[in-house]
Amino acid sequence: MATERPVRLVLDASLLLDPVGGGGAEEVAPALRPGAEALLRRLRYSNLGVAICCSEETPTYVSDFLEKTANLHSFGITLIPAPNGNRLLGESMLEWSRSSSCFYATSRIDEELFSELQSNNWRVIAVDTERGTKDSGVVNISKLQELLLTLAILIKKELASSSVLMVGYSMKQSREQDFAKRGAFPLYPSKNGIIFVPLSFELPLASQLHEVDMIIHKMTDEIINIDPNCSINFPQGISFSAGMSEIIRFMEQYPDFCIIDPFKNISPLLDRLQIQEILVRLQGLGAEGRSKLRAPHSLKVKNFHGSELQKQLAEANLSFPIIVKPQVACGVADAHNMALVFQIEEFSNLSVPLPAILQEYIDHGSKIFKFYAIGDKVFHAVKNSMPNASLLKSSSGDEPLTFNSLKTLPVATKEQLLQNRVQDNKSLDIDLVQEAAKLLKESLGLTIFGFDVVVQEGSGDHVIVDLNYLPSFKEVPDSEAMPAFWDAIRQSYELKKGKVQT
CATH class of the missing domain: 3.30.470.20 (ATP-grasp fold, B domain)
Structure with missing residues (x-):
């Protein structure tokens, strides 16, 4: 299944720019804050409509940097004037709110702007703000790395569909990028109703794993060492990163949780x-x-x-x-x-x-x-x-x-x-x-x-x-590989769920 109502996301410049650069009176070369590059890279292939916005008063050298960043990282991203609490939203944002589910992510507090956005059916996400907002309708998160998972939760709730699955994935960046470029990891539901979010080892994993319905992983990307003199029989003889070790412990604690694929099933292929x-x-x-x-x-x-x-x-x-x-x-x-x-x-x-x-x-x-x-x-x-x-x-x-x-x-x-x-x-x-x-x-x-x-x-x-x-199967055309990939994930989930319920 796929919903017909698109999802729009506007990223305020404050969310992306490193406050050390481009924020003072002197002209300092602007730069992205830590984590922004990975966020933009993932959003590019998310199937969301994404825009970066900055205020009309933004210095030209900063707005030029944002425009280049938008062109580099995201298809169809355009710069739009930032809404101002003293006037109505721009026509583009008003039009989006009529036809789309809309989200606004920012790292600055502007109560009047938030009120204006919410009155036009926008959901506001405040990230890494020094002080919270009084507005109970604003979603507050502490780190930029939480934004994609937060969006996924909100999008699933917006769709109000119990059949939408949220899949957390873990693999090295180059592999993730290869899959993402082919459209494998949409944040907007795939044709059979799957949302994908990256698992971050920079955040508490337990809270992330309790939000997703299942996990897909490439555990070999997180192997630190294998003892060649030890019979490889998971987990004997294998040392994993701290993050993957935590996922393994979670699966031991919740054996009925759905994972593609169980670690013990993969371990024979290491030898x-x-x-x-x-x-x-x-x-x-x-x-x-x-x-x-x-x-x-x-x-x-x-x-x-x-x-x-x-x-x-x-x-x-x-x-x-x-x-x-x-x-x-x-x-x-x-x-x-x-x-x-x-x-x-x-x-x-x-x-x-x-x-x-x-x-x-x-x-x-x-x-x-x-x-x-x-x-x-x-x-x-x-x-x-x-x-x-x-x-x-x-x-x-x-x-x-x-x-x-x-x-x-x-x-x-x-x-x-x-x-x-x-x-x-x-x-x-x-x-x-x-x-x-x-x-x-x-x-x-x-x-x-x-x-x-x-x-x-x-x-x-x-x-x-x-x-x-979990090979790349890059020789298979995307039009055939991606539907098969999504169907395989859903079938695995439904099979596991059926076993658990019986």
């Missing part, structure tokens, strides 16, 4: 050995006459110098070249530092973190199929990948090929793609992989996850080489 064990269980898929789906042959090692290494490789059905990966799959700085080894001697002085997983390198025509399970929907995309082993060996210079799989992954050139007789979608048994996705969803208990498939040249085996939680 490449556990991922391998999960994938091995899928190897029964594939009927006679169809492609075979399997996990790559692999072996865990604690060092690269054991006298039995050659024998262990043979027992694990591993032959060169071999790709070497840290056992810890994510959440630490070197989790994606890998190497491709072409002969046994190259294991000496190898810099890949230990313990490590040795995995067969599969010639796959330089094409990888990225699959995304989002709720009940499964999407896939085709991407260029690493060249076949013979081409990599010819350029390695008799040294192991080291790389970071997120930054410096060697990708086939156009010429190599032609030499490899590049595969296309016809080589992929989509039904087989869709079946694998369904089984993975059931066994993992995850709402949103991704996995990578390569098709082995010659045999046609479908080999799942990676499995990860």
